[in-house]
Amino acid sequence: MDFSWSKEQSGRYERLLDEVRDVCARTHGEEPAGGRRRHWRSLAELGVLGSCVPVGYGGQGLGALDTARSFEALGRGCPHTGLVFGAAAHLFACAMPIAEFGSPDLRAELLPKLCAGEAVAGNAMTEPEAGSDVSVLAARARRVAGGWVLTGEKSFVSNGPVADVFLTYVTTRPEAGYFGQTAFVVDRTAPGVHVGTPLAKLGLDDCLAAAVRFEDCFVPDGRVLGDPGQGGPIFQHSMGWERACLFAGYLGLADRVLEQVTEHVRARRQSGEPISRFQAVSHRVADMALRTESARLLLYRACWLIDQGERAVLATALSKLAVSEGVLHSALDAVRLFGARGYLRGDGIEAALRDAVPSVIFSGTSDIQRQLIARELGL
Incomplete structure (x- = not known):
């Protein structure tokens, strides 16, 4: 069992993370909802919109694990989680079903446009x-x-x-x-x-x-x-991609929030010392790290099973449940640790919480994931 990334995989992640941060810095103050086509084209130029679409149709031809890693970098580097979610819905719920179940003519007509950001799905x-x-x-x-x-x-x-x-x-x-x-x-x-x-x-x-x-x-x-x-089987197949790879973007969000919290509790002083010295604070941060790393391993395993062509219903349900519930709890912890400052909009902590809430609803609610898990366990 190998838990390491190859140099190529690590390099791809770091390059994408740097590029995403650079794009966000250059477009700071611009609202993606208002200038969507420009931001959409930026995602296309980064290769995100066609990560797992075959190369012959304008994509990168990546597997589920490498695709998830790309969206992890996107979620970590881009503070506009809605944009990350929209790109993931475009790719996993629309482009991939077309790539895997569309006719040759339909694939040739639509996929290059979807990958290039010329069309939105x-x-x-x-x-x-x-x-x-x-x-x-x-x-x-x-x-x-x-x-x-x-x-x-x-x-x-x-x-x-x-x-x-x-x-x-x-x-x-x-x-x-x-x-x-x-x-x-x-x-x-x-x-x-x-x-x-x-x-x-x-x-x-x-x-x-x-x-x-x-x-x-x-x-x-x-x-x-x-x-x-x-249609039913096609939709469930697309949900396998979505429940695994889309939520890698939320892993990136959890990483970003954890980084912000760590910096904040080290710098914020109370009673003459950093609040990170207080056990109530440090233990809450430790729990954030535990949830994030546990969810990461489950998500990587689900993507690995998809790449192996193996049945991944149980793995994707466990992964989706762990990531969504984990990022929601961690975002709420971040608000608590930032205190009143976390309730304000300047640091983006309250935005992370608002963006995390729907993760336990879409792509199958948390209770639906529990139902799938129970069914896969034979209950």
């Missing part, structure tokens, strides 16, 4: 009445000559207000349940696509989200992923 799965249970989608599609006609509404579509293309899942055979869903790639400009206004959220401000409604929207057969009825 939005994942349209969640519905007002279908969040954790995605086997009961109300959105429908009926067969017509040459394609399908979609009708229904999707909520909380990440990147929705700025997306050029949507990957959506709708019911095509209601009586078939899980095997009655089909995955479609829909252009924003297609007649019948209506994108709502940006949603006001607690955090992840730099990832715009909106509802998307399909009203008698025609989608040609060439934009079906896999075969009709394979």
Whole structure:
């Protein structure tokens, strides 16, 4: 068992971390939500938007472990966690399903644009009445000559207000349940696509989200992923990528917060000495390190299993649960350790907490992860 990184892997991580920090320093004061295309192109230039997409389609062709390491660097170096999340949703929930299940023509048409940052993708799965249970989608599609006609509404579509293309899942055979869903790639400009206004959220401000409604929207057969009825398995496959690699960005956030806390408790003095000397403080920081390192090992193992082509349902559920719950608790600890200063916006500690909260909700809630873990254990 080898826990070391190769020189190439370590070099890639350090270069990306330095480049991300440099980009953020040069664009300091600019809001990604307002200048999204510029920031999106910056991510593309760094290779992030196509990390695990095959080289032939404009990507880097990295495996899950190396891709996760890249997003770890991105999350650590970029204070705009919403931008990191939006890039991850674009890649893992949209580009990768197209790369793995799209037709050759569809891959050739879309993937180079998605990797180059010329197009933004939005994942349209969640519905007002279908969040954790995605086997009961109300959105429908009926067969017509040459394609399908979609009708229904999707909520909380990440990147929705700025997306050029949507990957959506709708019911095509209601009586078939899980095997009655089909995955479609829909252009924003297609007649019948209506994108709502940006949603006001607690955090992840730099990832715009909106509802998307399909009203008698025609989608040609060439934009079906896999075969009709394979939407459920395709979605679960994409969740394997997302639950492992997307949350590497949150590992980076946990590292960044831990660094800020460590510097703060060493410098902040109370009763004539650094507060790091107080056991109540040092033990809280130790717990932050424990949660982060434990989650890191679980995430790396999940990505390693994906790269080996092995079943990784249990590993990704454990990883997602550990990272999301860990970063949420650590961000709250950081606010406590910074005190009133942590409640202010200057140091970005309160932003880290707000950005950490949704991590226990999206990609399957923490309770859904526990349910998956219990099922994998045969309970």
